[in-house]
Every structure is written in structure tokens, then in C-alpha cells.
Amino acid sequence: MPDLAIIIPSVLNGLTTGALYALVALGLTLIYGVLHIINFAHGALLMLGLYAVYYLNTRFGLDPYVCLLIVPPAMFALGYALQRGIIGRAGHGRDENILLVTLGLSIVIENLALFFFKSDTRIIDTPYSFEVVQIIGAFVPEPKVFAFIGAFVTAGLLWALMSFTDLGRAIRALAKERKGATLVGINADHVYAMSFGLGIACLGVAACLLLPSYYVSPQVGQGFVLIAFTIVVLGGMGSFVGALIGGLFIGVVEALSGLFLGESLGQIGIFAIFIVVLIFRPTGLLGHKV
Amino acid sequence: MRTLIILAAVFAALGLVPFFVVSDVWLNIAIMVLYSALLGQAWNMLGGYGGQFSFGHAAFFGTGAYTVAVLQVQYGINPWIGLFAGGLAAVVVAAIIGYSTFRYGLKGSYFALVTLAFAEVLRILSNSVPITGAGVGLLIPLQVAPSNLQFADKGSYYWLVWAMALCAFAAACWIGNSRFGAQLMAVRDNEDAARALGVRAYSVKLRAIMLSGFFSGLGGVFYAQYFLYLDPHIAYGASVSIESLLVPIIGGIGTLFGPLLGAVVLHAISEVSRDLIGDVPGISLVLYGALLVVMVLFLPRGLAGLLIRRKAAPQNRKKQEAEHA
Numbered sequence: 001m002p003d004l005a006i007i008i009p010s011v012l013n014g015l016t017t018g019a020l021y022a023l024v025a026l027g028l029t030l031i032y033g034v035l036h037i038i039n040f041a042h043g044a045l046l047m048l049g050l051y052a053v054y055y056l057n058t059r060f061g062l063d064p065y066v067c068l069l070i071v072p073p074a075m076f077a078l079g080y081a082l083q084r085g086i087i088g089r090a091g092h093g094r095d096e097n098i099l100l101v102t103l104g105l106s107i108v109i110e111n112l113a114l115f116f117f118k119s120d121t122r123i124i125d126t127p128y129s130f131e132v133v134q135i136i137g138a139f140v141p142e143p144k145v146f147a148f149i150g151a152f153v154t155a156g157l158l159w160a161l162m163s164f165t166d167l168g169r170a171i172r173a174l175a176k177e178r179k180g181a182t183l184v185g186i187n188a189d190h191v192y193a194m195s196f197g198l199g200i201a202c203l204g205v206a207a208c209l210l211l212p213s214y215y216v217s218p219q220v221g222q223g224f225v226l227i228a229f230t231i232v233v234l235g236g237m238g239s240f241v242g243a244l245i246g247g248l249f250i251g252v253v254e255a256l257s258g259l260f261l262g263e264s265l266g267q268i269g270i271f272a273i274f275i276v277v278l279i280f281r282p283t284g285l286l287g288h289k290v
Numbered sequence: 291m292r293t294l295i296i297l298a299a300v301f302a303a304l305g306l307v308p309f310f311v312v313s314d315v316w317l318n319i320a321i322m323v324l325y326s327a328l329l330g331q332a333w334n335m336l337g338g339y340g341g342q343f344s345f346g347h348a349a350f351f352g353t354g355a356y357t358v359a360v361l362q363v364q365y366g367i368n369p370w371i372g373l374f375a376g377g378l379a380a381v382v383v384a385a386i387i388g389y390s391t392f393r394y395g396l397k398g399s400y401f402a403l404v405t406l407a408f409a410e411v412l413r414i415l416s417n418s419v420p421i422t423g424a425g426v427g428l429l430i431p432l433q434v435a436p437s438n439l440q441f442a443d444k445g446s447y448y449w450l451v452w453a454m455a456l457c458a459f460a461a462a463c464w465i466g467n468s469r470f471g472a473q474l475m476a477v478r479d480n481e482d483a484a485r486a487l488g489v490r491a492y493s494v495k496l497r498a499i500m501l502s503g504f505f506s507g508l509g510g511v512f513y514a515q516y517f518l519y520l521d522p523h524i525a526y527g528a529s530v531s532i533e534s535l536l537v538p539i540i541g542g543i544g545t546l547f548g549p550l551l552g553a554v555v556l557h558a559i560s561e562v563s564r565d566l567i568g569d570v571p572g573i574s575l576v577l578y579g580a581l582l583v584v585m586v587l588f589l590p591r592g593l594a595g596l597l598i599r600r601k602a603a604p605q606n607r608k609k610q611e612a613e614h615a
Contacts, residue, residue: 096343107579111572
């Protein structure tokens, strides 16, 4: 049994990574909650966001946190266009078709990235990359602390948007009762695309917060896809609070199973949770019965 | 009966290919077409006839491939025995996945994601345990002899994969015309209605995934013996799962000849693109992905859907359902 001096930093590390996972999962759960579709291209789109931040930083010298003003809106537009132009048209009444189309999109995006950006793993250099903060005796890199705070701020903003704005009300109405919402004059296609865009904008935020303490390569999104799905099913499909708690939980599980089982086997913990939760409680720990 | 005659005629003609094609390059393409058709038909049994879309057929493929390879390399067991052991091991994995998902009524996207997660778990395991050679992979020693399931000429490999594909297509033909197949398709079209008519949906789906897993496992055995090398990424990576579902989706899911048509079209496209664009990494996958998007958007019934139009299929299905009512 390793003593607390090893476990505490590991848990803290897991919590900060988990907050980022939560941010990625927030977008996924928003899209699922409203459109009832599973976006398989989530990881590939995150990768695009990371490259956008990377090039804005290296070509134009923009700080990743300044990119928060540029990348999320751009990702929002991309998401809106994808939903309106491709994904929304592909369902034909079966949700597996959406899964297939988003799978196809992720293959296209990832391999185009491989073609244009090459397979090199890239990192950016910021003045604060190696700054640390001391928390209960453990050192945590500053960017991870920012990311942790940023994840909660984003979740709060999203919650406020859903609760207090007309768009939020329209989204919730549509999620509950499509026919009724359409009858009172909500443009379903537009609001669906807005929701999808918001979900993808979350990825833009995640990309800005992630890159200072992470790396980018064309395959980087693949690791996030199943993790984000795990968080979403764990927290309950469509639940924001569930995604936050699920994200933190998965982050800690990954860190601890990496500590006890070794790097290569560590990820098994996540998939085991995924399979067990999906089989025994597909509505998630906090979700409602369908 | 008519489909059986057409099937026999098509495979008889396919069996003659090595007599007419002498170039190893073309024979290799023909082998890869039949291999894709085999994987596609395996997926089609569960995904097409059964409506259960799997994203993790690599779990069966990789298990078949690793079984034959590990038995040979670590235990010196003859690959002809490994051939059947590989198929059976894949059936066991299929039974485990089927039991744990269908038992609890998992379907649609959830089923797809869980199969993917199973394949990932197997990939991580095969990457971590010494028996599979972990990340380094497993090299099957070159000992060319028919008794070793290794052949000097491509023609013999062609007949091997031809025989496997023949079995898979015959099984699919049986599904299309048997009581079991009618039950499977009834579950696909409306599970609640099928259950109300007395179809045991769980056991029907379980049998379908085991059958599907068996042929996917055979595909893995063929891969291992043909290329004589395996690593976790080849065996359990996403590309096998994607190829398995792409082939029938292009050709026409739930149709007997869809996977063959899809395999031909897929390889034709990738060969032509290689000629036109050159060997740029990832480009053929970009095409695969784009093809998947285009097919689902515009031709969700596949190319076969163009050929049979709307009249034949749905009516037949209704008739079959009525017969078993």
C-alpha cells in the first residue's frame, strides 16, 4: 500500500484531468440530452480544436487562454454546420445511422488531420507551463488548476444558459416533447443545430484549457471518445451534474488504477466501469428511468 | 432455391479465379476481396439480418487470429487445429458479449458502444500479457507446408479464403431461408411484436452473435496465416471493426450478396485511389469514411437497395413473419 504522499498527488492529478474529461463529456451529454444521438466524432472534433489552439499559438503567438475568445465560437459554427448539413439528415429514423455517420466523419477528420498535420505529437510552450501550485502538500501544475476551475465555470455558464435564456428554454422544450415544441413555433432544425453547436463549443473550451498541459496529435481524440462516453453513461445521459461528477470520478479512477496496475493496464478500469454501468444501469447512476 | 443456385454459381465461378489470374498482384487483390466479403458477411449476420450494429467485431477477429497464432508459437499446436480453435474461441467471446448485452436488453447505440468497449479491453489486455507478445506482437515462423496451413503460392491461399467465405455465405443463405432467420429478422423489425408471437428474442440474438463471431474469428485465422504477423492494434484495433461494417453497408445490409458487392466496390475504390493519388498515408481511410457518410446519407439500403428497389424485400419479410405467426 503506497503511502499518502503518493496517493494524494495522484488523486489531485486525477481530479484535474477528470475536470477536463468532464468538459469533453459535457458537450456529449448536452447533444445526447437534446438530440438523443451519440456523437462518435466528438474526439475527432476535440482534436481539431486542439490543432486550432496550437496553430493560433505558434503562428500568431496567441495565448491559449486568449484563444477562448476565438476557438469555441469557431467550433460552435462548425458544429452548427455539421448538424444542419450532414448529421441531421442521416438519421432515417434509426439512431444507429447517426452513430455510423459520425463514425464516418471521425474517420475522415482524423485521417485528413494525419495528411495535413502529419503524425507528429506537438506541444506548446507557455510561460506558465511548468509553474506549480501547492495544494495540501502536493504540487499541481498551474495549467491543470486553471483547467479545473474553467471546467466548473463552463458547466455553470451552460447551466445558466439552459435555465435563463430563450434558447435554453427552447432546447429543453425540444428535448422533452418535439411535437409540442414545434407546434408552439420552435424551429426544431435550428434549435437542434444550436444544441449540437453548443456541445461542440464545449470542446473548443476544453481544447483551450487542455493544450497548455497536454499534447496534440491526429489520434489524440480517440483516447477521449470512450472516456467521454463512459462519463456520460455513468453520470446519466443528458445530466450536466452527472457529467461533472462522472468526469472527476473517472479521472481519479484512471489515476489510481494507473498507480496500482501500471500505465498499460490502467485504462482497463475505465472500460470495465463502462461495460458494467451500461449493462446493469444504462440510465446512469444519476439518470432517470427512461 | 433460386438464391441457392445463384450462390453456387457465383462461388463456382469465383473458385476458378486462380486458373485464369496468374499475376500475384491481382490474385492478392482477389484474396483481399474475398477476405473482406468474409468479414462483411460475418458482420451482416448480426448487423444486417439481426439489426444489432456492432462496432467491435475486432473482438472476434482478433480472438480468432491470436488463438491460431498463440497455439502455434507458444505451444506448437498445428494451425489446422488452430483454425477450428480460433473459430471456437471467437464463438466463446461472442457468447460472453452476447450474454452480457442481450440478457439486459441492450440495443441500438448502446450495444454498438459496448461491443467497441469489449474490443478495447481485449486490445489493452493483449498489449499487456506476455503470451501474446504484448506490444511487440507475434511473428509466426515461416514454415511453408500445406500441413502447416502456409502455402507457397497465392492460389492456395485464395482457395482457403474462398472456402471460408463459401461457408459464411452458405450460412447467411441459410439464415435468409430458415425458421431461425425469419425469427431473427422479426426481432430486427419489431422486437416487441416478435416476442408477442412467441419468438425468444434473447436466444435468437445470442445464436446470431455466436454465428457471426465464428466467421469473424475464421477471418482472423486467415489473416494470421496469410500475413504471419499480429499485434494488438492489428488484431483488436478499430480498422477491422470498421471494415467489417463498411462492406455490408456499401453493398446492402441484410442481403445475401451485399457483402460481396461491397467488398468488390471497396477494393476497386481503394485500388483506383492508390493509382490516382499515390500511397499517401490515411487517404484510403478518408475515402472509407466519406463513403460511409455518403452511403448512410443517400443510400441507407446500400447498392443492393438500388438493384432490388422497394418491391421485393419488405413483402417477403412480411410473408415470412406471417408464416411463423
